[in-house]
Structure formats: structure tokens, C-alpha cells
Amino acid sequence: MATxxxxxxxxxxxxxxxxxxxxxxxxxxxxxxxxxxxxxxxARDLDLNDTQIGLMTGLAFALFYTVLGIPIARFADxxxxxxxxxxxxxxxxxxxxxxxxxxAQNFWQLLLARIGVGVGEAGCTPPAHSLxxxxxxxxxxxxxxxxxxxxIPVGTxxxxxxxxxxxxxxxxxxxxxIVGLPGVMLALVLWFVLRDPRRSDAAAILRAKNPxxxxxxxxxxxxxxxxxxxxxxxCAGSAASFLAYGKTTWTTIFFQRTHDLSPGQVGLWFGVIxxxxxMMGTWLGGYxxxxxxxxxxxxxxxxxxxxxxxxxxxxxxxYQASSWTVALTLLFVPQVLNSFYYGPTYSAAxxxxxxxxxxIAAAALLFFQNLIGLGLGPLFFGMLSDWLQPAYGAESVRYxxxxxxxxxxxxxxxxxxxxxxxxxxxxxKG
Numbered sequence: 001m002a003t004x005x006x007x008x009x010x011x012x013x014x015x016x017x018x019x020x021x022x023x024x025x026x027x028x029x030x031x032x033x034x035x036x037x038x039x040x041x042x043a044r045d046l047d048l049n050d051t052q053i054g055l056m057t058g059l060a061f062a063l064f065y066t067v068l069g070i071p072i073a074r075f076a077d078x079x080x081x082x083x084x085x086x087x088x089x090x091x092x093x094x095x096x097x098x099x100x101x102x103x104a105q106n107f108w109q110l111l112l113a114r115i116g117v118g119v120g121e122a123g124c125t126p127p128a129h130s131l132x133x134x135x136x137x138x139x140x141x142x143x144x145x146x147x148x149x150x151x152i153p154v155g156t157x158x159x160x161x162x163x164x165x166x167x168x169x170x171x172x173x174x175x176x177x178i179v180g181l182p183g184v185m186l187a188l189v190l191w192f193v194l195r196d197p198r199r200s201d202a203a204a205i206l207r208a209k210n211p212x213x214x215x216x217x218x219x220x221x222x223x224x225x226x227x228x229x230x231x232x233x234x235c236a237g238s239a240a241s242f243l244a245y246g247k248t249t250w251t252t253i254f255f256q257r258t259h260d261l262s263p264g265q266v267g268l269w270f271g272v273i274x275x276x277x278x279m280m281g282t283w284l285g286g287y288x289x290x291x292x293x294x295x296x297x298x299x300x301x302x303x304x305x306x307x308x309x310x311x312x313x314x315x316x317x318x319y320q321a322s323s324w325t326v327a328l329t330l331l332f333v334p335q336v337l338n339s340f341y342y343g344p345t346y347s348a349a350x351x352x353x354x355x356x357x358x359x360i361a362a363a364a365l366l367f368f369q370n371l372i373g374l375g376l377g378p379l380f381f382g383m384l385s386d387w388l389q390p391a392y393g394a395e396s397v398r399y400x401x402x403x404x405x406x407x408x409x410x411x412x413x414x415x416x417x418x419x420x421x422x423x424x425x426x427x428x429k430g
Contacts, residue, residue: 013195014135018144020194021128022151024091027183028124029155031098031117032061034163034179036249037267038172040256045172046107050389054382057249060111062375065118066367069126073363076127083127084194088187094120095183102176129362133350134197139294141350146286146343150279153339156248157275164267223357224364229421230352234368236301236414237345240308241373242380243411244338247404248274249378250385251331254397259324269328277332281307281339289344297426298419300344305415307337308408315405319398338408341415348418351426 035042039053048056072090076083097116104110128148136144159179166175224230255266285303292299311334318330346362353361381400388396 013197017131017135017194018147020190021087021132021148022154024087024124024186024190025128025148025151026155026158027091027095027186028121029152030159030162030179031094031183032121033156033159033248034098034175035101035114036252037160037163037263037271038167038175039249040253041167041172041263042110046104046110048107050382050385051379052107052382053253054249054379056107056111056114058245058378059375060114061118061121062370062373063118064115065122066371066375068119068122069363069366069370070360072123073126073130073360076130077357077360079198081127081198082196083131083198084196085191086127087124088190088194090120090123091190092120092184092187093123094118095180095187096120097180098183099177099180101180102173125366126360126363129346129350131196138351140290142289142293142300142343142347143286145346145350146282146289149282149286149342149346152342153275153278153282156278157271160252160267160271160274162267164262164264164271167267168262168264221360221364224353224361227352227425229418229425230349230361232414232418232421233301233345233348233352234365236304236411236418237341237365238368238372239407239411239414240304240338240341240345241369242377243373243404243407244377245374246377246381247401250381250397250400250404254319254401255324255327257394258398259327261324269324270331273328273332274335277335278339281336282342284336285340286343286347288340289347293344293422297422300348300422300426301341301415301419304341304344305412305419307340308412308415311337312405312408315408316402319401319405334405341411348422348426 035057039057042048042056043053072086075081076086094117097113097120100116101110101113104113129145132144132148133141162179163175166172166178170178252266252270255261255270256263261269285307288303289300292302314330314337315334318327318334321327321330346365349361349365381404384400384403385396388399392399
């Protein structure tokens with residue numbers, strides 16, 4: 001690996017890169033998640049059923065996001081690709097498409113705009129993970145990727161908070177436009193400020209002039225899928241993502257339907273709970289993985305396995321509560337526990353594959369996480385809610401969330417099974 005890895009940049013350069021990538025990922029999740037808090041007013045305005053809500057918030061975005069992620073990752077893995085500029089172009093595209101969501105006059109126009117958001121966001125995380133893996137040593141990779149993953153809870157918090165407030169005061173259409181346009185300006189900053197270490201490091205420049213043969217797609221995927229630990233990690237991450245995206249969408253709707261809160265109130269209170277809990281869990285998950293994984297590599301994934309199992313009874317109690325304040329309070333700890341997996345999962349994925357397949361590994365993980373999680377989670381729970389409505393009415397969402405809470409045992413099991421293989425496979429490929 002010493003002959004192929006990029007020479008470590010200076011500490012200041014690493015910090016700048018991480019902070020800029022975190023900011024981009026925050027914008028990524030603001031634009032991705034704002035539709036959840038706006039779903040109920042959109043549904044009322046455009047007369048959508050719960051299945052259409054699930055399709056709009058999940059599958060329409062995820063299908064294109066996941067399919068395009070693989071070829072974009074292949075492009076990012078090429079030695080001559082400027083990864084920061086690739087991310088900048090993607091950021092400008094998804095931000096512009098977010099703004100266009102506010103101009104939609106019917107379900108199909110909104111669906112097409114959401115597809116555009118997915119196309120743009122496909123160019124963010126695979127090159128970002130590859131870039132981070134190049135500039136930080138393996139023993140700090142979990143913490144670095146957990147820091148980047150803070151964009152998920154921070155972006156979710158801001159998306160809910162800003163989106164909910166804008167929905168209450170100016171309307172859902174204006175909310176999309178106001179949130180989308182700043183990302184185009186950030187893309188310009190990213191284009192001119194961030195540098196790819198492969199284009200400044202002397203050894204990297206030499207490799208760019210005489211690049212090693214690019215792994216054929218089949219061989220690259222074979223390297224990724226040939227790891228038993230990686231396959232178990234795919235199962236764990238996909239199940240966790242399925243529940244996370246499904247619960248986030250329908251928990252926001254649950255508080256509006258069952259507890260009669262406005263989008264602004266849900267955006268504020270649930271956004272704060274989900275955001276702060278997610279930030280704490282994401283940071284703590286990375287810290288625990290680096291600290292205990294240094295002693296025994298299987299413990300990189302111990303915290304996610306235990307955390308998701310412990311979250312089940314607390315989540316059930318939260319959805320059962322008759323008071324919205326009690327429900328939100330009880331949801332805080334599950335939000336922390338269910339967020340342990342972000343940094344360790346992405347870190348393990350980068351450590352289980354060769355250097356030249358890192359972006360492909362990230363794209364493969366994101367493919368399954370987002371197609372199964374973001375694509376099918378909100379849609380499946382929406383279809384289930386429609387199916388239960390004749391029996392339970394508006395309370396159908398509560399019963400859907402009971403089931404989602406219990407299913408948290410599934411990713412807990414797969415994280416535990418994956419951890420048993422890490423001693424043998426982690427960071428063993430150059």
C-alpha cells in the first residue's frame with residue numbers, strides 16, 4: 001500500500017478538506033431530507049396518497065442516485081480525475097434541481113425534479129470517501145468518516161428546521177427554492193478552493209502520467225464482493241438504512257397526524273431531537289470504533305450492533321406515548337444509538353478493499369443502502385400505512401412505526417456477524 005497511497009497532506013490541508021466536505025454533505029442532506037418535513041403540506045396541495053408520498057420521498061430519488069453511483073465511482077477512482085471538482089459539479093446540479101421542486105404543479109413534475117436531485121447527489125459521497133481515505137491514516141479513518149457523516153444528522157436537523165419554518169411562513173414551494181439556491185454558490189467555492197492530493201503529490205502526478213491499468217468493472221466489483229465481511233456489512237448497512245429513512249419520513253408525518261403538530265413544530269422539535277441525537281451518536285460511534293478497534297478489530301462494529309438492539313424498546317415506548325413531548329423525549333436515546341453505525345460502516349468498507357477499488361466500495365455500499373433504504377423504506381412504510389388505514393385510520397402510521405422499531409434487531413444481528421470477520425480481513429489488501 002505504501003507504493004500506491006497518496007503522500008499524507010499537511011494537517012491544515014486535511015482539516016480544511018474535511019470541513020469543506022462536511023459542509024457539502026450537510027447541503028446534501030438538507031436537500032435530500034427537506035422533502036420529508038414538506039411531505040404533508042405537499043400531499044394536501046397536490047392530493048397525494050401515502051404510497052405516492054413514499055415514492056416521491058424515496059424511490060424516485062434513490063433509483064437514479066444508486067444506479068449512477070457506480071459509474072461515477074469508477075470515474076472518481078481514475079488517477080486523473082479531480083475529485084473536488086467532480087463533487088462541485090454534482091453539488092451545483094442537485095441544488096438547482098431542489099429549487100426546481102418548488103415550481104412543480106403536479107405529482108409527475110415533482111417526481112422528475114426529485115429524480116434530478118438524485119442524479120446530482122450520486123456524485124458526492126463515493127469521491128468524497130475516496131478522497132478522505134487518501135488523506136487520513138487507517139487508524140484515524142473511522143473518526144474522519146464519522147466526522148464527514150455528521151453531515152447526515154446536521155443536514156437532517158437543518159432540513160427539518162428550515163423546511164418546517166419556511167413551510168409555515170411562506171409555503172412549501174418557496175421553501176424548496178430558498179434552500180436549493182445557496183448550494184450553487186457553495187459549488188463555486190468548492191471548485192476554486194479544494195485541491196485533490198493526487199494532483200499535487202509528486203508520486204501521484206507520476207502515476208497520473210503513467211497510470212496503473214484501471215481495474216475492469218467486473219474485477220473491481222469482484223474485489224469488493226469477494227469479501228465475506230463486506231457482504232455482511234452490506235446487509236447490515238442496508239437494513240439500517242431501510243429503517244432510518246423509513247422511520248424519518250413517517251415519524252415526521254406521525255407527529256403531524258397523530259399529535260396535530262404543524263410542519264414548523266415538527267421541524268423544530270423532532271429536527272432538534274434527531275439532529276442532536278444523530279450528531280452525538282455519529283461522533284461517538286466513530287470514537288468507539290477507533291478506540292476499541294485499535295485493541296481488537298472486531299470491536300469496530302460492536303457499538304452499532306449493541307446500540308441498535310438497545311434502541312428497540314425505547315423506540316416502541318416513544319411511539320406508544322400519548323403526549324408528543326414524552327414521545328420526543330423518549331426518541332432521543334434511540335436516535336443516538338441508531339447513529340453509531342455511520343463512521344464504522346464506511347470505515348470498514350474502505351478497509352476491506354484494495355486502494356483502487358475504494359470509490360467502488362463506497363458506491364456499492366451506497367447502492368444497496370439507498371436503493372433498499374431510501375428507495376424502499378419510505379415507500380414500503382407508505383404502502384403499509386395505506387393497507388392499515390381501513391382498520392386504524394390516521395393511527396395506521398403509529399402501527400407502522402411499531403414494526404419498524406422491532407426490525408432494528410435485523411441490522412444489529414448483521415453488524416455482530418460482520419464483526420466476527422474483521423480480524424482476518426480488515427486492512428489486509430494493498
